[in-house]
Amino acid sequence: MPLNIVHDTDGLPRIILTEPTGSSAEVLLDGGQVISWKNERREELLYRSTKAIWKPPKAIRGGIPVCFPQFGNFGSLEQHGFARNRLWSLDSDPSPLPLANNQSSVDLILKSTEEDLKTWPRRFELRLRISLSAGKLTLIPRVRNLDSKPFSFTFALRNYLSVSDISEVRIEGLETLDYFDNLMHRERFTEQADAITFDGEIDRVYLSTPSKIAIIDHEKKRTFALRKNGMPDAVVWNPWDKKAKALPDFGDEDYKTMLSVGSAAVETPIVLKPFEEWRGHQELSTVSSSYCSGQLDPYKVLYGFH
Template identity: 35%
Template sequence: MGRSNKPTPLSPSTTGPQPSVHSEQGRVVARLPTGDSVEILLYGATVISWKSNGKENLWVSKAAKLDGSKPVRGGVPIVFPCFGPPPKNHATSSLPQHGFARSSHWEYLGSSSSESGSLARGGDDSIKLDFGLSHAQLSEDAKKQWPYAFGLVYSVTLGGKERTLQTMLRVSNQGKESWEFQMLLHSYFGVDDITRCQINGLGSSTYIDKVLDASQHTQSTPSIAITGEVDRVYTSIKQDTTSIVENGKPRLDIQRDRLVDSVVWNPWIEKAKGMSDFEPKDGYKNMVCVEVGAVDGWQRLEPGETWEGGQIVRSHL
């Protein structure tokens, strides 16, 4: 996918250690002088690893397909242009569940870095990786199912000082007619023990409970404890940040950027058993999905318009 302003390549420096970027065999790996790292598959532009302070922050199924044969179970898959099974009589009706972004081959557009804070004198402390997808790159089936001219740029920024990962999706309408879309960053976060976790920051929010026949409820408690299957779509959230707390200590803060919806999901015992690519079967004990997005209704883009949204996740390790 062409872009007029691609990020500038990393420039060599003798002032101190520099970030490294390595791209081969369908994946891009970036590492900071701190040792923090991120790994992204070109298939789906799916983030499959984010390590800070030597520990993995994401959960990926041991049975996940990383060869481009099917969407990855785990990491951070991109949902676009529809969330869940598409509705009938809509422009996305012919698409598969969660759309085509997570099952398309993206182009790596390049990297850029910045210096700030304590590492400014000794090397770069953040690195941004950009990936692109356009209509021309879709499979023939996807082109027929969604024949609109579009451009996606997905920016993944690894920050060392604050131990952050920022993932932003920019959507542009490059055609001559308007169209609608939904998007979601389907983040699987790793935890040591889900029974010792709480999800904070969703109190008083309205949610649709897919476990209870898509009925609507209001979150009556400030914290959510995962004690069984959870599949909730929280909408119009007033707080900017949702946090995962484990053993009473902050583990991860997920800040929505220009987004007001989030999904909380854990398959628990029976649902995990029914998914062939979910391994180990008791892996539900070590993960929880907190997924930022725009999924309550549809975003409309007129010709030439651009939309952007995403998240900044901070690790407390």
């Protein structure tokens, strides 16, 4: 089936993915970025800033930006790398993944340009498959080394999630883990809380995380389940009030209704030999959860839903 590509009022071409139950996703070729994911009730599941800047090559604040070949300032390049500021192309040859000919998947590709080689002299192909199914959004990133020598990189998919009230949200699955605290010069700490809750700014990279993490939104009675492979770390970010006011592309009050929980490979860079390929896998799904009868069992969320 042909891809549905539309041009909205902002002029940026976007790909619309739909599936039979009525959910949808929107993907920009600019940055290879998912900017919308709606459930079958047309509720937006991803956060997008009320002050988002829609001018390439500026990455849009929200959705799911792709951070490559560097995440954060863990390297010499611009923060979060350059992939999110480049124009991607449709990928006509996503092998060895099987061709996705239905309307609910799209394959994108970003290749190194001569301009990129000046700042990061490595020849690569970065591919991204985005697939939509009922209650689920799957991203499969792949990086291939086209150079004659090995190179290393860090990587992240930053998932900006829409929540009802940040003070009513908790994350389960990161207890007892070590993390880098970016608010404390990347100093390493160990998480002491039973679950992560929010009452101020947070900017952390949790290390060696499990493949499943639950983001539980009490007020919306909804849980996001994040499943990931090939990206052992998890990025947790909320700017809170002061930082929100200082960021030009972030609404002053937006911090109350968003939380970024991303899949990442940061602590240990990925090393690729010539013509070797790395593949990651991320699956975001939603589960309805009721709190009338007491606590939701996080293990049911993490292990009981497929």
